[in-house]
Amino acid sequence: MALIELREVSKLFGFGDATTLALDEANLSVEKGEFVAIMGPSGCGKTTLMNIIGLLDSPTHGEYLLAGKPAAGLKSNQQAKLRRDQIGFVFQFYNLIPTMNVLENTALPLAYRGMTPVRRMKxxxxxxxxxxxxxxxxYMPKHLSGGQIQRAAIARALINSPSILIADEPTGNLDSHDSKVVMELLADLHRQGNTILMVTHNPELTRYASRVIYMKDGTVVEEEETDIGDIAQGALLTYLRRRKTTPMDVVAGVSALMKDVPDKALKDLPKKSRKVKTTRRRRTAKRKVRR
Amino acid sequence: MWTGYIKAAIASLRTSRWRTTLTMLGIVIGVSSVVTIVSLGEGLKSQVLGQINRLGPDVITIRPGKLVSGPDGNSFNLLALLSTSALSDNDVATLKKLGSLQTVLPVNFVTSSAASTEAELNNISVIGTGPQLPQTLGLSTNLGDFFDDRAANEKVAIIGPDVAAKLYSIINPIGHTVAVAGQDFIVRGVLNPSSTGLLVAAQTDFNSAVLIPYEPSKEIVGGKTNLLQILIQPGPNVSPDQAIKDAHATLLKTHEGVEDFTILKQHQLLKLVNGVINSATTFIGSIAAISLLVGGVGIMNIMLASVSERTREIGIRKAVGATNRQILVQFFSEGLVLSSLGGFLGILAALLVNVAFRLYTSLDPVINWTVISLAIVITIGIGIIFSTAPALKAARKHPIDALRA
Structure with a gap:
């Protein structure tokens, strides 16, 4: 049984003419102990997907199963308890409470479990x-470096021993040294058996992931299983060898960034090195079976 | 659990000290005003009631105006206190002729000014009365004597201790003159300080009074009288009820059947004064309570601003597992701590004002546990009422919307 399972999840924002489709029938399945990196161009729905998995937001359509149980339709208090006990969040902008010191920030989730101050501080x-x-x-958060604040945020995410750690661009605001420290920490947690979902734009960070998911236009378009320590091929080809925006793209009103999906790049690879599962192919196959 | 929330609330309020202080100020002012006014009312009541109790059970008061009405005499007519005195010198003379009365003591307000060669006072009571006043009201002299029957027509005066201190720089003013309405009176005695307030049984603060014999008091204003009241006592072997009956019949006759006076026994007087002071305290207290309401609105305003400013914090707290109820209780406790602390400081301020009143005025305010408990209940109530809306607003925020703020 998958720890996280999303079935044709959609998310709409706004209403009327201003409706935006942030997630378009996205499917995703994550097993316990996986380190999943999620990549895709800006605005493709990565953060929305993370928010739905983390129960901060609810899908407009579709089904979300957490440890086999429907989680999207739960009452807000039940969702809060799931966030408290099973999910840890690491945000790009840290999100520590500025008026509390590092220790108090870290201990905050325990306060909502009713633990005594002495025990939670320990x-x-x-x-x-x-x-x-x-x-x-x-120290107060303002007196720490970005890397130290992010480590404090990771500590806060881990304090309740959650089964899932969701990191939304955890190194997005950090320099290379701090990024490495934070990623080593996440890798260490993964080795201890934690399930980690991480949104990133940095192909280098796919070295730490066991699977890379590529998103575009609100849906999961590609998946790639990788060996720990190797950069995902799709990420490597798409993001490290950037395409330039062509005059045709300009006419169409898009940029190369909006097309940062490795489908074409992966197809060009020699067959031996490809460990690709294409969600689109799977869906097409399913449809054929239905017919 | 509540200890944790209260500690967190105090920590949160300490982060914006100026805002917290100014918000609390509204409650502090409101609570201190209400407590001070109620305590002043209580103090006045106890002073006046003490005075009335000292009158003795057989002293009967006749006051101008129809102060009580209704079948049981339970309805007090406050406006009757403002009517011009319907009691006249003729009433005093007629009552004196009644065999059933042992004492007939007029209390005639002459003027509010008196002067010595050195100073002038314009906020005192110059009262024309009879020689039986000390026995009837339980007054005594510190220096000299009260005037007796033989001096009933002489221009002598007994002055209160405050008047003595202000008019004469010397220690003993006996034998000096005090000028009332342009006529000189020789000071014959100085009263002992009495714990009388502004509103007393005889409607006079004897510490700031000049007492002169009744007959000269009429003469200096051209024979007119302004009788605040007439105190009477039944003679030996006459019951107070009989005395009242006789006095009532006599006065009704002299007033040609119009009952524009009130005869009160001691307990009726107690009831009347109680009613008057309670009404006044409630009225002024209600006005002061408006400031409490304003303080409450201030708390609500600041709490709402705080919720808006801390939306992101609410989002973070919800992201790490806070339930709606926990957020509600957190903001609720902040409002409650704010109002309770304001209430506590308000009570302290009222105690200081109380001390100041006791030191610098003749008033003697009483802060009792009822007043303090009432203040505590009111402030907690204000905290509950005015924190609910901001706390609900905070609790209902959607986690992702709050995080994006």
Whole structure:
């Protein structure tokens, strides 16, 4: 049984003429212990997908099963409890509460479980030790570097031992050194058996993932299983060898960035190195079976 | 669980100290005003009631105007207090002729000014009365004596201790003159300080009074009288009810059947004064309570602003697992802490005002546990009422919308 299963999930924003389709019948299945990197051009629905998986948002259509149980239609309080106990969030902009110190920020999820202050501070301190910033536990977030704040955010996400860790561009605001520290931390967590979903624009970071999912126009268009330590081929070909926007694209009103999907690039690869499962192909096959 | 929320609320309020202080100020002013006014009312009541109790059970008061009406005499006519005195010198003379009365003591308000050679006072009571006043009201002199029957027509005066201090820089003013309406009176005695307030049984603060014999008091204003009241006592072997009956019949006769006076026994007087002070306290207290309401609206306003400013924080808290109820309780506790702290400081401020009143005025406000409990209940109530809407607003925010703010 998959830990996360999305079945034809759609998400609409706005109404009337201003309706935007953020997710268009997206399907996704994530097994326990996977490290899934999600890539795609800006505005393709990656963050919306993460928000729905993290129960911060609810889908307009479709089904979301968390550990085999429907999660999208739950009451807000039940969803809050699932967020508290099973899901840890790491945001691009850290989202620590500026008026609390690192220790209090880290211990915050435990407060909502009713744990006593002494116990939760002890546990937060232990987690901060694990992420390597225990000596900064009484600092306010504004006194820390980006990498240290992000490590504090990871500590906060981990404090309830969640089964899923959702990281939305966790290194998006960090320099290369801090990015590496944070990614090593996530890799370490993955090795300990945590399930991690990470949105990124950086193909280098696919080295840490066991699977890369490519999205475009609100749906999952490609999936690629990778070996830990290797850059995903699709990401490598699409993002590291950037196409230029052609005059035709300009006329069509798009840019190369909007077409950052590795379908064509992957097709050109020699067959041996391809470990590709194309969702589109699967869907076509399913349709054929139905017929 | 609540301890945690309250600690968190205090920590949160400490982050914006100026805003917290100014918001609380509204409640502090409201609570201190209400508590001070109620305590002043209580103080006045206890002073006046103490005075009335000291009158003795057989002292009967005749006041101008129809102060009570209704079948049981339970309806008080406050406006009757403002009517011109219907009691006259003729009433005093007629009552004195009644055999059933042992004492007939007029209390005639002459003027509010008196002067010595050194100073002039314009906010005192110059009262013309009879020699039986000290026995009837329980007054005593510190220096000299009260005038007796022999001095009933002489121009002598007994002055209150405050008047003595202000008019004469010397310690003993006996033998000096005090000028009332252009006529000189010789000071014959100085009263002991009494705990009388502004509103007393005889409607006079004896600390700031000049008492002169009744007959000269009429002469200096051309024979006119302004009788605040006439105090009477039944003679030996005459019941108070009989005395009242006789006095009533006599006055009704002299007033040609018009009952424009009120005869009150001690308990009726107590009831009347109680009613008057309660009405006044409630009225002024209600006006002060408006400031409490304004303070409450201030709390609500600031809480709403706080919810808007901290939308992202709400989003973060919800993202890490806070339920709607937990967010509601968090903001609710902040409002409650704000109002309770304001209430507490308001009570402290009222206590300070109370001390100031006792030190610098003749008023003697009483802050009792009822007033304090009432203030606590009101402030908690304000906290509950005015924090609910902001707390609900915070709790109902959608996590993703709050995070995007």
């Amino acid at each position: 546990r937060a301190s232990d987690i901060l030790e694990r992420v390597g910033i225990r000596e900064r536990e009484y």
